[in-house]
Amino acid sequence: MSERPTIRDVALAAGVGTATVDRVLNGRGKVREETMRKVAEAAHRVGYHASTLIDQRLDSALPEMTFGFVLHKGKQEFYQNFANEIQRAVTARHDIRGRAVVRFSASQSPQDFLTEIAEISGKVDAIASSAVNHQSITQEVQRLKETGxxxxxxxxxxxxxxxENYLGLNNMQVGRSAAWMATTAAKQQGKLAVFVGGNRWHGHELRETGFRSFVRDSAPGFHVLDTLVNLETRQVTYEATLELIDRHRDLRGIYVAGGGMEGAIAALREAAEPNTVSLVVNELTADSRAALMDGYVTMVISTPLRQLCADMVEMMISAVKNGSSDVxxxxxxxxxxxLPEAFG
Known part of the structure; x- marks a missing residue:
């Protein structure tokens, strides 16, 4: 029978002295996190009997950090996926003992966002939110910055x-891409419609601007109708889309710059043949995937949530450790x- 691995075996495998392994095991003196990690990996590699104790020592030496997140539309598939990816990204970090607190604003009003932010602000090390752009939100962010x-x-x-930072898509570019697809997919020139959630969504305004600028510069044969505000709701989008189809027989494309795409999809299914009105939406969900396959959605522009959340947690850790950036x-x-071909 082979002999049980010893401290000396762990030390050799980790490239450190036996005294260092002893300090890690018994919690005596300070050992750098990088060295502790090497010792822990070596202990598992050689099958050292006290490897779990070394893991515990390593965990207790890691800094604790709590991150707060305030999103909205908690019942929607996209934001449920967002919350899951946040938890995944925090759990995946082995250099901290991290915890994610995710809350959802009851509505899109600034006050509801502020209510949730206030609930967690004294319990977290950093905050991220999908809040609207409003003076009261700006004041709260300033207060939070002053408190660290x-x-x-x-x-x-x-x-x-x-x-501290904005993380997301380049919304001006997204709008231009949507316009390119809407005009390219159209079988002939005509009218285009754009839905935005409201004036407080800075990202939606940028997408609308990008959409209009592309049409003006590259597809002047199309006419963009007055922008429609749908409050990111299914019902408002559904009713407005039916009205668009009824009033504008030369309607060639629709871009839903924010939420509410389910209403546009339902209206097209009810009042139009597949592939007759090009519909561009944001975020891949069960509804948008099915509509792509059925010819009622022409293109989906989706946020890479996993990458976004991993990058976000990295930035939050850096800000907590090193302080806020000057710029x-x-x-x-x-x-x-x-595109539809992706699911063909």
Whole structure:
């Protein structure tokens, strides 16, 4: 029978002295986190009997961090997926003892976002939110910054110049891509419609601007109708889309810049043949996937949530460890594009 691995075997495998392994095992003196990790990996590799104790020593030496997240539309599939990816990203970090607190605003009003932010602000080391752009939100972000709690804007930018960073898509570029697809897929020139959630969604305004600028510069044969506000709701989008189809026989394309795409899909299924009106939406869900396959959605522009959450947690850890940056930044991710052929 082979002999049981010893401290000496662990030390040799880790490339350290036996005294270092002893300090890790017994919690005596300070050992660098990197060295502790080497010892822990070596202990598992050689099958050392006290490897679980070394893991416990390593865990107890890691800094504790709690991250707060305030999203909205908690019942929607996209934001449920978002919350799951946040938890996954925090759990995947082995250099901290991390905890994610995810809350959902009851509505899109600034006050409801502020209520949730206030609930967690004294219990977290950093905050990220998909909040609307509003003066009261900006004031709260300033207050949080003064108390040492960095704030990150997710998907929709707010408190520019005060918040730590914006993470999401380049919304101007997203709008231009949507317009390119809507005009390219159209069988002939005609009218185009754009839905935005409301004036407080900075990201939606940028997408609308990008959409209009592309049509103006590259597809002048199309006419973009007055922008429609759908409050990111299914019912408003459904009713407005039916009206668009009824009033504009030359309607060639629709872009839903924010939420509410389910209403546009339902209206097209009811009142139009597949592939007659090009519909461009954001985020891949069960509804948008099915509509792609059935010819009622032409393109989906999707946020890479897993990458976004991993990058976000990395930035939050850095801000907690090193302090806020002197220059607020923007972190753009490359969108994922889905076409009907992807599911054919």
């Amino acid at each position: 709690v960095p704030t990150f804007a997710l998907l929709n930018d707010f408190a520019q110049g005060i918040r 607020p930044g923007q972190h753009f991710l490359q969108p994922q594009i889905y």
